[in-house]
Amino acid sequence: MKSLLRWEPFRSIGRWEPFDELRSVQREMDRLFARVLGSELSGERRLMNWTPSVESYIKDGQLVFKAELPGVDPKDLDVSITDRELVIKGERKQEKGAKEENYAYREISYGSFERHFVLPEGVKTEELKAKFNNGILEVTVPAPQISEARKVEIETSKEEKKLVEGEIRKAA
Numbered sequence: 001m002k003s004l005l006r007w008e009p010f011r012s013i014g015r016w017e018p019f020d021e022l023r024s025v026q027r028e029m030d031r032l033f034a035r036v037l038g039s040e041l042s043g044e045r046r047l048m049n050w051t052p053s054v055e056s057y058i059k060d061g062q063l064v065f066k067a068e069l070p071g072v073d074p075k076d077l078d079v080s081i082t083d084r085e086l087v088i089k090g091e092r093k094q095e096k097g098a099k100e101e102n103y104a105y106r107e108i109s110y111g112s113f114e115r116h117f118v119l120p121e122g123v124k125t126e127e128l129k130a131k132f133n134n135g136i137l138e139v140t141v142p143a144p145q146i147s148e149a150r151k152v153e154i155e156t157s158k159e160e161k162k163l164v165e166g167e168i169r170k171a172a
Contacts, residue, residue: 050092050109056117063143065117070135071108079130079139086117086128086139120144 054067067088069077077090091112119125122144130139 050111050113051115052090052113054088054115054117058143061143062140063119063123065137065139067115067137067139068135069132069137072135074132077132077137079128079137081119081125081128084119084121084123084125086119086141087114088117088137088139089114 052067052069052072054065056063056065058064065086065088069090069092072090072092076093077088080087080089089112092110094110119141120143124142124144128139128141130137132138
């Protein structure tokens with residue numbers, strides 16, 4: 001028997017993020033391994049495999065990077081810059097009091113992470129600033145000036161101009 005699927009024409013409108021699909025596949029594989037091999041592996045993987053979400057945009061002449069880091073102590077964060085690469089490192093530590101066997105349900109990931117971002121050419125890295133507030137790390141640096149686009153005229157020979165003008169008159 002064939003199953004029917006509801007057609008939702010507006011569901012696909014939006015920006016396609018290729019890594020969202022890869023993350024979804026990774027989560028499904030993690031769930032599969034957790035069911036097959038037991039919860040010990042899934043708990044271990046969660047402790048080792050954590051990547052915070054980051055967004056980047058330009059606002060008021062500043063290139064902004066925001067990273068979601070709930071539960072991370074600012075002392076456990078390191079923001080550095082090498083050449084044109086911004087590096088954000090840190091660790092979310094698990095509470096010491098809770099024992100492994102006392103958990104009924106466990107979804108929060110812990111462990112260290114490291115994210116690398118290539119900055120555009122011309123960025124003044126010496127003016128980079130970072131602040132941490134309510135679990136959000138915000139790194140700002142002045143955005144480089146980008147020259148505006150300009151229209152370039154295409155030169156043509158006189159014969160081509162006459163040919164094009166003649167075709168326009170014939171069409172009219």
